[in-house]
Amino acid sequence: MSQKKRRFKGGEIPTSSMADIAFLLLIFFLVTTTIDMDKGLGIVLPPEGDTIEIRKKNILNCLINSQGKVLLGGDPVETKNINRLVKQKIQENENLIISVKSHEKTRYKDYVAVIDQLKRANAKRISIAETGD
Amino acid sequence: MQFNRKIKLNSDIPTASMPDIIFMLLIFFMVTTVLREYSGLPINLPKAKRIEKLKSKRHTTHIWISKEGLISIEDKLYSVKDVRHVMYDKRSANPQLVVSLKSDEEARMALVSGIHNELRKADALKLNYSTKTAIN
Numbered sequence: 067m068s069q070k071k072r073r074f075k076g077g078e079i080p081t082s083s084m085a086d087i088a089f090l091l092l093i094f095f096l097v098t099t100t101i102d103m104d105k106g107l108g109i110v111l112p113p114e115g116d117t118i119e120i121r122k123k124n125i126l127n128c129l130i131n132s133q134g135k136v137l138l139g140g141d142p143v144e145t146k147n148i149n150r151l152v153k154q155k156i157q158e159n160e161n162l163i164i165s166v167k168s169h170e171k172t173r174y175k176d177y178v179a180v181i182d183q184l185k186r187a188n189a190k191r192i193s194i195a196e197t198g199d
Numbered sequence: 200m201q202f203n204r205k206i207k208l209n210s211d212i213p214t215a216s217m218p219d220i221i222f223m224l225l226i227f228f229m230v231t232t233v234l235r236e237y238s239g240l241p242i243n244l245p246k247a248k249r250i251e252k253l254k255s256k257r258h259t260t261h262i263w264i265s266k267e268g269l270i271s272i273e274d275k276l277y278s279v280k281d282v283r284h285v286m287y288d289k290r291s292a293n294p295q296l297v298v299s300l301k302s303d304e305e306a307r308m309a310l311v312s313g314i315h316n317e318l319r320k321a322d323a324l325k326l327n328y329s330t331k332t333a334i335n
Contacts, residue, residue: 081218088221095228100236104253104261104299106329114319130308168308174264175245175304177311178328182247197312 130168134176148183167195237274239263245304246333258295264302279313286321301329
């Protein structure tokens with residue numbers, strides 16, 4: 067029995083399909099990538115055990131009750147007017163700190179609406195008090 | 200005067216570098232893709248106008264709060280007092296951590312306030328109230 071000797075022709079990896087494979091992977095990652103970012107209202111919480119005494123005239127209390135009604139500095143106001151009123155008050159006093167306090171049963175929706183209004187009034191100093199009854 | 204006419208006009212697009220370009224795009228998308236995503240709880244996000252974008256998904260941890268008062272972090276349910284331990288570990292692993300609070304618009308503030316306190320104790324202070332964009 068004679069055996070044919072095969073001549074070694076040099077091993078090569080076929081590269082013609084490489085582009086196709088790369089395309090396939092590319093499409094996979096294109097599809098799985100979610101470009102849309104999460105968005106929302108940013109806020110920085112104060113560190114634990116960090117209580118500073120603030121002068122009373124620099125504080126603007128903003129109370130939200132369980133029905134979503136807002137009391138700004140003692141006067142009842144419409145949520146959509148907070149923006150304008152707070153802007154005025156910040157112009158009068160730059161160091162104004164707005165303290166937002168809500169009732170335990172306040173809906174998150176109402177709270178976010180108030181924070182949004184404060185953000186739109188360019189209020190930098192927002193303090194979030196614990197909920198109360 | 201005689202002009203030399205060019206007879207051969209090479210009009211092919213060079214395809215030799217195509218795989219390289221494709222690979223570059225591929226690597227870009229591989230790097231930007233975050234595969235591990237959590238489904239969370241079914242919630243209705245509130246709407247707001249003055250919103251910011253969260254910078255990176257890699258540094259973001261979501262906390263879901265449902266209408267019923269359930270708290271979910273990475274698809275596990277926790278009670279309010281457990282949030283501290285979970286977030287403390289995350290915060291130590293990643294100092295740039297931003298917490299994204301995905302809360303239902305009907306959730307009560309007592310719970311949200313409780314989460315605030317726990318986050319303060321865990322020293323995870325950068326918070327973002329996740330919202331939808333309000334039109335007009």
